[in-house]
Amino acid sequence: MRIAYLNGVCVEHDAISKAIRDEVTWLLESGHDVRLFCYKCDYEDVPHRVVNGVGEVVFDPYFQSCELAVFHFGIFSPLFDALPVTPVGAGRIVVFHNVTPRELVPPQGQELIDKSMRQIGNMAWADHVLCDSQTNLEVLRAQGISTPHSVMPLAVSTDLQPPKHKPSSDDGVVRIAFIGRFVKAKGPLELLSALVEVAASPSAPRIHLDLIGNIAFSDQTLVAELRDEVARIGAKDAGRLTVELHGNASGEKKHEVLTSADIFALPTYHEGFCVPVIEALSSGCRVITYDNSNLPSICGGLGTLVETGNRRALADALSQVIGEVSSAQWIEGGYADFSGRAQRYVGAFDPSVIRRKLTAFVDEFVARKSRVRES
The missing domain is CATH 3.40.50.2000 (Glycogen Phosphorylase B;)
Known part of the structure; x- marks a missing residue:
């Protein structure tokens, strides 16, 4: 035909x-x-x-x-x-x-x-x-x-098997991934602001954030703001919070980031589907996102949903989940249970x-x- x-x-x-x-x-x-x-x-x-x-x-x-x-x-x-x-x-x-x-x-x-x-x-x-x-x-x-x-x-390609354990269990650095266009509606600046607040707590572990997005399809003004904020964080909070902006990362780099990440965070205001959530779950990442449009459905009961636009709640959710993935209970069995449930769910895609x-x-x-x- x-x-x-x-x-x-x-x-x-x-x-x-x-x-x-x-x-x-x-x-x-x-x-x-x-x-x-x-x-x-x-x-x-x-x-x-x-x-x-x-x-x-x-x-x-x-x-x-x-x-x-x-x-x-x-x-x-x-x-x-x-x-x-x-x-x-x-x-x-x-x-x-x-x-x-x-x-x-x-x-x-x-x-x-x-x-x-x-x-x-x-x-x-x-x-x-x-x-x-x-x-x-x-x-x-x-x-x-x-x-x-x-x-x-x-x-959604789900052929990546989650690692037996995340790098954070060895070095204590909680890794967070963001994947999406760098536009206001995806919430990258909101995520940075929330993480600065979380990292300021004396009880917080060291945190690393990877930002991946298609530069060509992004808001160039916001990209410039992101770069300025990343530089500011690097000068002020180096050691407590580190941030790397990748731009048009290759598929291999994206998979490397997700496989290493403990958490995938996307405070987005609208998604018709949201492929990165499935990719993140496939890689054994906890997911934190806002509670609008297709996000409650695509998370399949495996994500932490935050009231859309509630920045206080976003920071609280990040702090809570960071604490969970840093705990001995998570490392000794919680992660394996979660990643197994996530693998079964993403098989439908x-x-x-x-x-x-x-x-x-x-x-x-x-x-x-x-x-x-x-x-």
Whole structure:
């Protein structure tokens, strides 16, 4: 079957791009003919055509002859306007990743969010919408989209086994990881502020924080603020609290950080899915995050949820969990019990599981369309 994929970009350090790459790979390996149309693609193993606009897609012979068109949507893109003009008879599937609420972005970005919310209306032309989470499905319903829809989680690589013990059990340094874009809505400055407070307590152990984020997709003003704050902490609190800002860390570096970390902390104000939580649990990290959007669900009862925006509660939660992962009880058995439960939970997001679901859905979807045409 000839399948056209459409999205603005397919680039490194981006969750939607990874989902597209996964799906294209699985469908190719299942024997389908697949091509991605986009403005930029970093991956040579993804068959693609780089285009300059929606017109180049609409009149492309491959697109005109495709039997199925799959659109990923998480932010406004002119390519999403090809949905209503998909060739007659071709199936149309949208994978919906949600849109960041306008109140959580800087004023200069709110017009783009408004355009994105209006463009959600294009989904009325789709035959089916796949949502990453129940949260995203509820957003569709709130927007009045009645297109048939269902929930299919993203695939998250869970092949990393948590270590038998974390480095903190040897050197006493509690390691904390943050992974997310460096924007206000992800709360990196709130996390730094809370950790400065926690580290000031005489009873606190030494703490190390690793900050990992996609610089290109971040707020550059906030990145500069982060760098200034990290430098200030280094000059004032070195020894009690150390912080390292990695920026566009490689996959290997990210895995190294998570495998070593005792805690994954992300005081974010909105998540449609949140891949890093699953990656962190897979690596044996305790998780601390705010209690909004998809976060209570994605944590699977294994995270410490804090009232959104409550900075006092965030500092208290960090202090409590730091104390727990530093305790003899945790080192002697608590960690092994937790990491075992986490491994069982994250198995539901394993790529092999999601691959079976995705390929089975596509096969059944096409078969159903064929039966309708024949009737």
